[in-house]
Amino acid sequence: MKPAAIEECDNTCNGSEVSPENIRLTLPERATTDKMAELFKALGDPTRVRLIYALSRQELCVHDLSAILDMGQSAVSHQLRYLRNLRIVKRRKEGKTVFYSLNDAHVEQIFLQTHEHIRHE
Template sequence: MDKFLNEQCDDPCTGTGMIAELKRDLIPEPTASALADIFKVLGDPTRVKIIYTLLEKELCVHDLTQVLDMGQSAVSHQLRYLRNLRIVKRRKAGKTVFYSLDDEHIEQIFVQMLQHVKHG
């Protein structure tokens, strides 16, 4: 058994008042779940490439298939997943559907994480 599993602080850093305040202000479960889902998106290299590409320019599915060297079905599947999580949005122009990032928050998160990876 790991000796740290049942370890308790002999000299707690924070008082019970602070612990109660932290518990009260803890992120609600639905919000934590939604945030975790967004970060799961970045767990797939194809989705990362799609997001990176859409940082540069709004594109249709056909153009994305060309950039990624993937089939239309696979790209469409990933775009549907990204759309359901509000990572990308679509705009229809005639028969063509164009995809772009949903808002600047997505762009900021992605760029920050990309800079973090490149820095380390």
């Protein structure tokens, strides 16, 4: 038995001409939605958010990130590895020093738009 709300729906909700079936057919593939969920999961950790914020300001090494976040270098490296695996950050080696930055402008825009959204609630 269908719930009452579904029985009453006659596909003219709010005067919409778009059918649920058409929307269903345009949904992103499962692999894409899984990757999107992983990205949002990564942003669900306050430490990683602070790390991403620091990297949105400039390219930094683990030592500097450790000082900025007041965390051990091992913990920072662990978070950077997680973010690198998700292609949120990238690294560049210069001699023995590894510098980290955001992977691309898309990552920066997602972060900055989310930050702006929260600031104006």
